[in-house]
Amino acid sequence: MARKSKKSEIIFIIVIVILLTALGLGIFSYFYFDKKIEEKEKNNKKIITETQSKEEILKSKEEEMIILQNELDEYNNLDKKIEDLKKEYYSSIKDLEDAIISGKSNKKIAYLTFDDGPYYNTYKVLDILDKYNVKATFFTTSINGENCYDKKSEKCYPLYKEYIKRGHTIANHTYTHGIWSGLYKSVDSFINAVSKQEEHVKNMTGGYITRIVRFPGGSSTAGKLKNSIIEALKKKGYGWVDWNAQDGDGGDLSTKEQAWSNLKSSINENIEVILFHDYHPITTEILPEVIEYLQKNGYILLPLFYESNMINK
């Protein structure tokens, strides 16, 4: 009996120990793994935050790469950029013309045009235009050949590149300017002279294309052939322009006063196409004052362009 009682005591103690151990382990596990969970969550949060930060850095670096690549592409496409800017420039001038013509703008434009060059004197004209940062249009012809008509010891062909270098428009005044030597004999003789001058300009400049023509002597000089020539020019993609103001240097001009009188009496439109000749000493002499006069009277001085409303197409 006593042995049985001792046995059950031992079993009882063992069970108590087991139960207490289980209880202890349960409590320990709870707090231990709770802490472990907290640590894990903290670690995860840290990893997530750091990863996000690094990913943001990586993203900004990749964006920097894209910007640099775009910059590099731009440098590799600068010729196209210049062409686009030129289009935008002339398109904006056309918009200005439209606004002036429709009365929406009170601005005024004057297109300075110089016929019959290049001459040696053209360098002087170019220097004056540079001084005022004014761009003009030069209606060129090859009547004088390679040597400058006004200084035979000098070559005038380099002036074609000079026109472009200084930002002016080169236009077509026919190869021969042969008013009295068959230019207006037929439509073909005129068109051939235009084509030859275009080829000449291309050769002199490395590819510049002239699309604006001025009839030597003005379009009325073509007489009965005028309309046919105009049709032929249109078919070849040329536009043409006369003038609506001048200082008279294409005729008998002997004094500055005469030049000023001719000029002031002919300037009365909001868009002027002014005729000059770049060989004429009086024109060259009064040119600075002409520019100042026009600008003082609100004229914006610009070079002609094919899309201009002043070019007949």
Next chain:
Amino acid sequence: MKKVFMIVLLLTSIICSYIGINKYIEYNGKKTEKNNIEKIENEIKEVEVKISEKKEEVNKAKEDNKEILKEVEIWQEKVKKVKSYLS
């Protein structure tokens, strides 16, 4: 009395064990975030090297195109001027 004590102890130890085991299961079930930081840092270093090379290319292109860039500036100024007449 002994029996009551035993029952209470049994119940308590069952509950505690259950709670403990649950916590363990919860711990094991918690996802450990994959540490890609080193991988991303290596990618950053690679991109930085590429950026450095690209910057050199850009500087060279800028140098080689100095004259054309001046022309671009001139035309940009011209456009700006004409547009100012329109406003």
